[in-house]
Amino acid sequence: MIEIDASFGEGGGQIVRSALALSLVTRRAIRLTHIRARRPRPGLGAQHLKAVQAAAGVSDARVEGAAPGSQTLEFAPRALHGGAFEIAIGTAGSTLLVLQTVFVALAFARTASSITLSGGTHNPWSPPFQYVAWQWLPWLERIGYRGSVALERAGFYPAGGGRVRATIEPAARLEPLELVERGALKRIRGVSGCAGLALEVARRQSGCAAERLARHGVPLEIAEEEVDAASRGSYLVLSAEFERSRGVASALGAPGKRAEQVGEQAAASLERMIASGAAVDEHLADQLVVPLALAAGESRVTTARVTRHLLSNAALVERFLPGSVTVRGEEGEAGELLVRGRGVPSPG
Numbered sequence: 001m002i003e004i005d006a007s008f009g010e011g012g013g014q015i016v017r018s019a020l021a022l023s024l025v026t027r028r029a030i031r032l033t034h035i036r037a038r039r040p041r042p043g044l045g046a047q048h049l050k051a052v053q054a055a056a057g058v059s060d061a062r063v064e065g066a067a068p069g070s071q072t073l074e075f076a077p078r079a080l081h082g083g084a085f086e087i088a089i090g091t092a093g094s095t096l097l098v099l100q101t102v103f104v105a106l107a108f109a110r111t112a113s114s115i116t117l118s119g120g121t122h123n124p125w126s127p128p129f130q131y132v133a134w135q136w137l138p139w140l141e142r143i144g145y146r147g148s149v150a151l152e153r154a155g156f157y158p159a160g161g162g163r164v165r166a167t168i169e170p171a172a173r174l175e176p177l178e179l180v181e182r183g184a185l186k187r188i189r190g191v192s193g194c195a196g197l198a199l200e201v202a203r204r205q206s207g208c209a210a211e212r213l214a215r216h217g218v219p220l221e222i223a224e225e226e227v228d229a230a231s232r233g234s235y236l237v238l239s240a241e242f243e244r245s246r247g248v249a250s251a252l253g254a255p256g257k258r259a260e261q262v263g264e265q266a267a268a269s270l271e272r273m274i275a276s277g278a279a280v281d282e283h284l285a286d287q288l289v290v291p292l293a294l295a296a297g298e299s300r301v302t303t304a305r306v307t308r309h310l311l312s313n314a315a316l317v318e319r320f321l322p323g324s325v326t327v328r329g330e331e332g333e334a335g336e337l338l339v340r341g342r343g344v345p346s347p348g
Contacts, residue, residue, distance in 0.1 A: 001076075002319055007034035009312030013048050014286075017101045018313050020055040020075060021290055022320040024105035025344070029076035036071070043069035047093030050119075051101045054087050058102050058113070082109035082168070089119030092160035094126035099149070099166055100136070104291050107145045107171035108344060114167050121155045121162035122235045127283065128250050129154070129164060130191060130237040135248040135284055143291055144174040154195055154229040156252075161230025176297035176341065177288070179279040183243025188213055188270070190222040190238035192263075194253070195229030201259045202226070205236045208263025213238075213270070234259070236266040240274050247273040247281040247304065276304035276334045285337050286310035289325060293317045296343035306335035 002023075006015045016035060023030045036042050044052070044066070052066045052073065059077035066073060087098055095117035106113045122128045127136065129151045137149060146169035155162020192206035206222035213220055222238070234253030239246055249269035251262045273281045280288075285303035290313065292299040303310065306329045314325040314337070322342040329335020 001029040001031050004030060004032050004316070004319065005034050006032045007037040009315060010308045011038050012036055013045070013097070014309055015312060015316065016044070016048050016073070017051050017097060018290060018316050020051060020101050021104055022317065023075055024055055024059055024077050024080060024102065025108060025294065026320050027077055027080070028320060029074070032073045034071055035073060043071045044073065046091050047089060047097065050087060050089045050093065051098050054085070054098050054102050057085055058106055058109070080105060080109050082106060082111035082113040085113065085115045087115065087117045089117070089160065092120035092123060092155060092157040094123045095119045095121055095155070095162060095164045096129060096132050097126050099132070099164065100287065103147065103166070103168055104145065104294070106168040107147075109170065112167065112169050114165070117164045117166070119155055119160045119162060120157060121151060121164060122233060122252055123157050124252060128235055128237055128252070131248050131250060131283070134237070134239055135246060135281075136287055139177070139284065139288065140291055143177060143295055144172045145291065146172060154193070154227045154233065156195065156229055156231050156233025159231035174295035174343070176295045176299035176339070177292060177301060178299070179245050179301045180336070182245040182279040185216060185218050185240060185242055185274065187219040187241050188216065188238060189241065190236065191225060192222055192236045193225045193227050194234040195227045196232035197234060199224060199226055201234055201253070204259035205234060205253075205263040208260040209236060209238060209267040212264065212267040216274070234262060236262050238266050238270045240270055245279040248284075249273060249281065273304040278302040278304040278334050280304070282307050282310070286313050289313040289317055289337065289339065292339040293321050293323060293325060293341045294344050295341045297341060299337075299339040299341065301337040303335055303337060306331050306333060310337065
């Protein structure tokens with residue numbers, strides 16, 4: 001059993017989710033202590049418990065300590081298997097973070113899987129649906145993972161009620177990634193969406209972002225859409241597309257937050273990524289650590305910012321897998337991720 005003090009590094013739910021994903025892939029039992037110990041509400045929350053339940057459901061795991069507020073969790077997977085799964089978070093907790101917990105592991109099941117998740121799809125502090133569809137999944141497919149995601153209904157905080165469907169196919173041969181030089185900026189695209197609000201809100205979001213981003217002198221197109229949702233909400237997701245890579249940024253609406261603020265926030269975030277000179281945005285870098293560690297060979301990825309999430313995932317992977325993960329650069333600055341993977345290990 002691998003013992004992990006979950007208060008290290010980022011110290012939040014990411015440690016729980018990454019540890020579960022690595023436990024599933026390696027079939028190694030884990031014991032997490034001090035879960036979210038430094039958070040205002042320590043221990044497992046509803047969304048973290050759903051990630052535990054999802055991981056247990058795909059592996060027939062033995063679980064102890066899976067209760068609200070628990071700061072200790074034991075998780076021992078048995079047999080990983082594909083199939084059809086339904087996961088209802090019951091709150092506005094992120095469906096996408098739960099999906100990311102089990103996606104890579106299910107790529108090593110013998111049969112395909114389909115997952116229906118209900119809950120939040122556009123949440124603060126987690127990737128919106130479009131980020132997963134535009135950025136995370138396409139790069140996983142470049143590595144050799146195979147799957148799809150579809151948004152059936154948007155879910156905003158605090159009502160939730162969104163619905164996402166995903167499929168995961170058994171993985172093809174996994175290849176390392178070389179994402180160091182991104183090349184020239186070719187175009188910027190995006191989508192501005194709203195639910196329960198006048199379409200004018202989406203237009204104001206996109207218009208503000210477009211006005212700021214026009215200075216880059218490349219083709220610029222931001223679509224506007226009305227989406228079905230259980231409650232009112234809005235989002236703006238932007239993608240900077242380079243010759244050899246891509247960066248994605250987003251912002252969400254909120255009560256009292258002007259549409260122009262959403263546009264300005266998303267555009268400013270994308271421009272920081274563009275100005276960094278890195279191949280990918282800061283969020284993708286930490287989300288690639290586990291998938292790349294399972295590919296045999298050396299991967300190099302330049303990131304717009306070294307985050308604590310990235311450093312935490314790098315340290316955690318080395319507890320489970322052979323090879324090495326190195327992060328070059330200071331926290332908060334542009335940097336580089338170097339992953340020397342040795343392929344998928346034999347089950348422990």
